[in-house]
C-alpha cells in the first residue's frame with residue numbers, strides 16, 4: 001500500500017449487535033474480521049478511526065419524535081458502547097455522529113473528532129489518500145460514509161467481508177453495494193488485503 005491509508009470502523013456498537021435495540025442480522029459476526037483489519041493497519045502504522053452513533057435522548061432520528069428508528073445508541077448508555085470484542089487500538093480516533101437533536105448522523109465523514117474537527121478534515125490533515133471502510137450497516141452508515149468519502153475526494157475501499165446490512169427492504173444491502181462501486185469505491189477482503197500488504201513490503 002503506497003498510499004497513505006486509514007481504516008474507518010463504522011458504528012460497531014452494542015445496539016446494532018445481537019440483543020441490541022436495533023440489531024443488524026449477524027452484525028456480531030464481522031467483529032473478528034474487523035479485528036484482523038485493525039491488526040494489519042496497526043502493523044503498517046496507519047491510523048484507525050472508529051465512528052460511533054451518539055444520539056441525544058430526543059432526536060428527530062427516533063420514531064417517537066417523527067423519525068424512522070427505535071431508540072438506539074443514546075449517549076452514555078451501554079447500547080452506545082463499542083462491541084466488547086472489538087480490539088480498537090488505544091490510539092484509535094473516536095468520531096462522533098448524530099449527537100445533535102436534528103442530525104441523523106448517517107455519514108461518518110461528517111462526524112467529528114474529540115476536538116470538534118470533521119473527520120474529512122482530520123483525514124486531510126493527516127495526509128490520508130485512501131480510506132478503508134467496514135462496520136455497520138451496509139445500507140446506511142457504511143454506504144453514506146463511503147459515498148461522502150468519495151465526494152470529499154478520497155479513494156475509498158469497502159471491506160467486503162466486514163460489513164452487514166439492515167435490509168429494511170429486501171435487497172437494500174445489495175443495492176447499496178452497487179451504488180458504492182458505481183460511484184467509484186473498490187471492494188476488498190481480508191485475504192486480499194494481507195496479500196496487498198505483503199506485496200508492498
Ligand SMILES: [Zn+2]
Nearest residue numbers: 053061073098
Ligand atoms: Zn442512529
